[in-house]
Structure formats: structure tokens, C-alpha cells
Amino acid sequence: MSLVGHHIGRYRILEEIGSGGMSVVYKGLDTALDREVAVKVLHPHLAGKEDSRKRLAIEAKAVAKLQHPNILEVFDFVADDSQHAYIVTEYIRGQTLRQYAEKHAFDPPEIAAMAIHEVAAALAHAHEAGIIHRDLKPENVMVRDDGAIKLMDFGIAKILDREDRMTMTGALVGSPAHMAPEIIEGQEIGPEADVFSLGTMLYYFSTGHLPFSGPNATATLKRILDGSYEDPRKRAPAVSDGLAEIIAASLARQPSARYPNARRFQEVVFEYLGAVGFPRPGEELAWFFLDPSAYRVQMVARLVENRLQMAQQLVDQKQQVKALSCLNQVLALDAANPQARQLLDEMKRTRRRRSATRRGIAVAASSTAIVALCGALLWRDRGHSRNLQDSPPPAAIPQTASVPAEPRPSPPVDSSALTSGDPGLTGKSPNGVAPPTTTPGERSALERAKPFHPPKKAVDNVKLTLLFRPYGYVQIDGGKRQEEDARHEFQLAPGTHRLVYGCRFCEEESTTIEVSATGETIRLQVQPKPSSLLFRYEPRDAVISLRGKSKTATESEHSPFEISFPKGEPQQQKVEYQITRPGFKTKVDVVSVSPGESKLFEGRLEPQ
Numbered sequence: 133m134s135l136v137g138h139h140i141g142r143y144r145i146l147e148e149i150g151s152g153g154m155s156v157v158y159k160g161l162d163t164a165l166d167r168e169v170a171v172k173v174l175h176p177h178l179a180g181k182e183d184s185r186k187r188l189a190i191e192a193k194a195v196a197k198l199q200h201p202n203i204l205e206v207f208d209f210v211a212d213d214s215q216h217a218y219i220v221t222e223y224i225r226g227q228t229l230r231q232y233a234e235k236h237a238f239d240p241p242e243i244a245a246m247a248i249h250e251v252a253a254a255l256a257h258a259h260e261a262g263i264i265h266r267d268l269k270p271e272n273v274m275v276r277d278d279g280a281i282k283l284m285d286f287g288i289a290k291i292l293d294r295e296d297r298m299t300m301t302g303a304l305v306g307s308p309a310h311m312a313p314e315i316i317e318g319q320e321i322g323p324e325a326d327v328f329s330l331g332t333m334l335y336y337f338s339t340g341h342l343p344f345s346g347p348n349a350t351a352t353l354k355r356i357l358d359g360s361y362e363d364p365r366k367r368a369p370a371v372s373d374g375l376a377e378i379i380a381a382s383l384a385r386q387p388s389a390r391y392p393n394a395r396r397f398q399e400v401v402f403e404y405l406g407a408v409g410f411p412r413p414g415e416e417l418a419w420f421f422l423d424p425s426a427y428r429v430q431m432v433a434r435l436v437e438n439r440l441q442m443a444q445q446l447v448d449q450k451q452q453v454k455a456l457s458c459l460n461q462v463l464a465l466d467a468a469n470p471q472a473r474q475l476l477d478e479m480k481r482t483r484r485r486r487s488a489t490r491r492g493i494a495v496a497a498s499s500t501a502i503v504a505l506c507g508a509l510l511w512r513d514r515g516h517s518r519n520l521q522d523s524p525p526p527a528a529i530p531q532t533a534s535v536p537a538e539p540r541p542s543p544p545v546d547s548s549a550l551t552s553g554d555p556g557l558t559g560k561s562p563n564g565v566a567p568p569t570t571t572p573g574e575r576s577a578l579e580r581a582k583p584f585h586p587p588k589k590a591v592d593n594v595k596l597t598l599l600f601r602p603y604g605y606v607q608i609d610g611g612k613r614q615e616e617d618a619r620h621e622f623q624l625a626p627g628t629h630r631l632v633y634g635c636r637f638c639e640e641e642s643t644t645i646e647v648s649a650t651g652e653t654i655r656l657q658v659q660p661k662p663s664s665l666l667f668r669y670e671p672r673d674a675v676i677s678l679r680g681k682s683k684t685a686t687e688s689e690h691s692p693f694e695i696s697f698p699k700g701e702p703q704q705q706k707v708e709y710q711i712t713r714p715g716f717k718t719k720v721d722v723v724s725v726s727p728g729e730s731k732l733f734e735g736r737l738e739p740q
Contacts, residue, residue, distance in 0.1 A: 331382025
């Protein structure tokens with residue numbers, strides 16, 4: 133029976149947004165705090181079972197202790213003898229990672245690596261807290277409307293006892309296409325099982341295909357157990373050798389051959405992205421989610437430039453195989469790239485020269501032997517001729533005589549050189565002959581002899597695009613202020629302009645921008661305002677400790693604690709505080725704060 137329109141506790145159920153084998157997920161309203169929430173309710177046939185309620189409680193407690201910006205936040209749960217057993221979490225406005233990828237391909241594959249890097253960061257936090265997800269798949273990752281990645285649905289997670297090194301065994305649960313072999317076989321489960329799922333997701337988003345898939349679940353599971361899949365570079369030529377190696381290590385058949393946990397996987401992906409020119413994957417990914425098409429164009433250009441530079445360095449270091457790998461990636465992204473073609477031609481010429489040199493050395497060695505033999509014979513013949521005194525000398529050829537040479541054809545004209553402009557720029561004339569040298573005075577005269585070209589007319593207005601994370605208002609050159617949005621467009625004259633921007637919960641900033649004659653796209657991040665926390669507690673000399681700072685209740689009321697937020701990240705933060713005083717019970721609590729928010733906490737410590 134649907135619960136839409138009913139109340140569960142203080143939560144009014146608004147609509148159903150999903151369902152699974154264990155539960156139904158509803159969008160709800162927290163009537164006490166007047167905020168949207170997600171309510172995950174156990175199916176009625178499970179709610180009456182004690183083990184199902186315990187499992188729900190384990191999930192809630194496991195996730196509640198995970199405080200990470202990429203993990204869904206748990207607000208409340210009920211798993212006692214009430215009619216309904218449920219978990220209440222933050223409500224995400226957005227879509228799943230799979231839904232997003234179906235609309236906007238993660239191309240080039242480095243975008244896929246950025247997305248999986250963020251998932252791995254969340255998963256690493258869970259692994260370090262002793263929690264394994266076990267059902268990692270694109271449907272369990274949300275892309276919020278502001279571009280934040282959120283890992284959710286730890287419904288079949290299991291708490292690991294670090295001291296006893298407990299592991300998971302048991303029933304087959306999870307998504308077949310992303311399931312590690314050891315789960316299928318019912319073996320002991322460790323963090324490597326989640327690493328395997330990260331590898332399947334990286335493969336899927338990089339190529340558009342699953343590494344293991346069959347006509348049905350049984351066939352898919354068999355292929356996973358066989359451990360065979362097609363090389364991702366065959367599916368998508370733009371997949372680099374480095375990315376293919378990360379995928380291969382993640383999808384190793386034996387857990388011991390994979391990365392040991394999500395943190396190590398994240399580190400390897402981070403190192404790879406840094407090497408190809410993207411050292412801040414989280415920020416880059418947010419810009420991609422904001423405007424996929426525009427970001428993709430810029431990313432390809434940056435990636436191509438990075439790979440060309442690396443290829444040139446590798447050629448200089450005589451590492452031809454690695455250089456060729458970089459050029460292959462460039463040509464997969466830009467098949468007509470002239471620099472890549474030119475560098476390939478140079479590599480071919482170098483290879484031919486080396487081959488010719490090796491052949492020449494062999495020929496020279498044999499020629500030296502022949503010359504030596506001829507020299508010996510000539511010396512013998514000259515010695516014999518000295519005995520022939522009566523023989524007349526041969527007729528001498530006058531030194532001034534010239535032998536007419538056979539006419540030689542001119543070298544072919546390179547048609548591209550004919551249109552390349554001043555031959556002096558390349559050091560050769562169109563027919564391949566070096567131009568005559570000129571003195572500085574002659575060059576100056578030549579420059580003066582060039583025809584005069586009148587200056588070009590003024591350039592028309594060009595397009596300026598401003599992309600905000602998450603959004604902001606804009607004012608240019610003192611004009612009308614455009615209201616808050618993630619994207620703003622203007623038609624402006626090239627040159628210097630004054631930009632003022634901000635948002636309702638962030639600091640207003642002012643800066644100067646330069647707009648070129650071809651237009652500009654500029655990315656901006658707002659700086660969220662700090663939040664203030666003040667405490668009105670009895671006794672007044674009780675000490676409040678928060679994020680390494682301590683104040684008495686009196687001091688905090690007059691000088692509140694300030695909670696800062698990273699630039700471009702106007703998300704709620706969880707803050708833990710502690711209130712202590714000798715002779716009284718210590719109070720510890722965790723609260724959520726938002727940018728620009730002021731909160732007052734009042735109360736009284738209980739005597740011991």
C-alpha cells in the first residue's frame with residue numbers, strides 16, 4: 133500500500149521516488165524543520181521481521197557516522213516496534229550517474245576518471261570507517277543539480293570489525309554487472325570487492341559499454357567468473373594506456389591483484405589525472421556538470437596540448453614507444469592534428485635514418501677493406517712502372533678546362549610553401565633554395581618597401597560567457613545586475629571590463645576581466661559566507677570546544693565561533709561541539725550549519 137498523503141512520525145509523505153527489494157523510497161516533508169527529506173521505508177512483509185529491522189538499524193548507524201561531502205547524509209531512523217521501520221536522509225535534487233551519462237557522454241574518458249575519482253573518495257572514507265558498500269553501481273550515485281556527487285544506498289553494507297578482521301559471506305545480493313567474483317562465489321569479502329565495482333564503472337563510463345554483460349544475469353555472472361573482457365582501448369580508442377592499466381588492475385580476477393582499497397584506487401586515478409593536466413578533478417567535474425558541451429571542447433584542447441608536449445619530451449628522451457602512445461591518444465581525440473602528424477613523420481624519418489646509418493656502417497666496413505686492397509695493388513703497380521723509363525707519360529689535361537655538366541632538374545616546388553607567406557620566415561625560398569643573406573640595413577629597406585595596409589576596422593561586440601559554481605548574480609561595468617543563475621551571457625566590446633558578482637549566501641567580489649576579440653568563457657566560484665555559532669549555556673564558565681578552538685559560554689555569546697566554507701562549495705557542513713565543566717556531565721552533539729547562517733544554542737549542563 134502506498135503511503136503517499138500519510139504521515140510517518142513527523143514526516144509527511146509527498147510522493148514515491150523509487151523502490152527496491154527491501155524498501156520503498158518516498159519524498160517527504162519534515163514538518164518540524166520544514167525541509168524536504170527522503171524517507172526509506174521497509175516493505176510491510178519485512179517490517180515485521182526482527183532481522184530486517186536490525187539490518188535497517190545497522191545501515192542507519194553505519195552511514196550516520198560517515199561525514200563526507202560525497203555521501204548521503206542520514207537525519208533520522210526508526211527501527212523499533214512501531215508500525216513502520218524507516219530511515220530519513222537528505223533529499224537530492226538531481227539524477228543518477230547512469231541517467232546523466234545517458235544524456236551527456238563522459239567523453240573524453242578522463243571525464244569518466246574524474247567522476248569515479250569522486251565516488252572513490254566517498255568510498256575511501258567508508259572503507260576507513262570499516263564499511264563496505266557491496267552494491268556499488270551507477271544507479272547508487274547521484275549527481276545533484278549543483279554538480280555534487282553523492283554516494284547512497286548502503287542498504288547491504290556491513291560493518292567490519294577491524295580487530296577481529298571480520299569479513300562478509302552469505303547470500304548473493306547486489307547488481308550482477310558490477311559484482312566482484314568473490315561475492316558471486318560466496319567467499320570472504322573485503323574492500324577489494326568495491327574496488328572491482330569501481331573498475332567496472334570506470335570501464336563503463338569510459339567506453340559506453342559494460343566490461344561483463346550477457347543476455348541474462350547468469351551469463352553475466354559467468355563472464356565475471358571467467359575474468360575475460362574486451363580491452364577498453366578497442367571499445368574507445370581515446371582510452372589511454374595509463375587509464376587502461378588502472379582498469380585492468382581494478383578488474384583483476386583475484387582480490388590480491390587489485391588495489392587494496394578505495395583510497396589507493398583514488399590516489400592512482402588522482403596521479404593519472406594530474407599527469408595529463410587535471411590536478412583538481414573535483415573542480416573540473418563541477419564545471420563539466422555545469423556546461424558539458426562547452427567544457428568538453430576546452431578539455432579536449434587542454435588534453436591534446438598536454439599529450440603533445442609529453443610526446444615531444446619522450447621523443448627527445450628517445451622513448452619512442454611511450455611517445456607513440458601519447459600521439460595515439462591525441463589522434464583519437466583530434467584525427468587531423470597537424471602537430472601530431474608532423475611529430476609522427478619526424479619519428480619515421482629518424483627511424484629510417486638510423487636504419488640507413490646501420491646499413492652504411494656495414495657498407496663502409498666492407499668498402500674500407502676494398503680500398504685497402506686497391507691501395508696495395510696501386511702501390512705495387514707504381515713500383516713496377518719506375519722500371520719502365522722509356523714509356524712516354526700520358527697526355528695532361530689543362531687545369532682550366534671545364535667539362536660541361538648534364539643539366540639537372542630543379543627540385544619540385546612545395547605547393548604549401550607558395551602560400552606560406554614570406555619565404556624568409558622559414559629560411560628557404562619556395563623552390564627549396566636558401567635565400568641570400570642580407571645585412572640589417574638591407575632588411576630595414578626591404579621592410580620599408582612592403583606595401584602599406586590600412587588598419588582594420590573596429591571589432592564588433594563579442595560574446596562573454598560566465599559560468600558559476602553553484603550560481604551567482606552578475607553586474608558588469610556598473611550596468612543592470614543579472615539575477616542569480618549558473619550561466620550568464622553578455623555581448624561586450626573587446627577590452628577591459630569591471631565585474632561584480634556574488635549570491636545571497638556568499639561574499640560579493642569585484643574583479644577586472646579582459647575580453648579578447650574572439651570572446652571569452654570564464655568560470656567563477658563564489659565564496660560562501662561563514663556561519664556563526666554562539667552558545668548561551670549555564671554555568672556561564674562552561675567551556676565549548678569546536679574544531680580545535682575553545683571558548684567559555686560567555687565568550688562565545690559575544691564572540692561566536694565562525695565556520696568557514698570552501699570556495700564554490702555552499703553545502704551544509706556537520707559540526708561537532710563539546711561542552712564541559714568540572715562537576716557537570718559533558719555534552720557532545722553534532723549539528724548541521726549552512727553558509728551565512730547564525731545559530732544560537734541554549735541549555736544547561738546536568739550536574740554529575
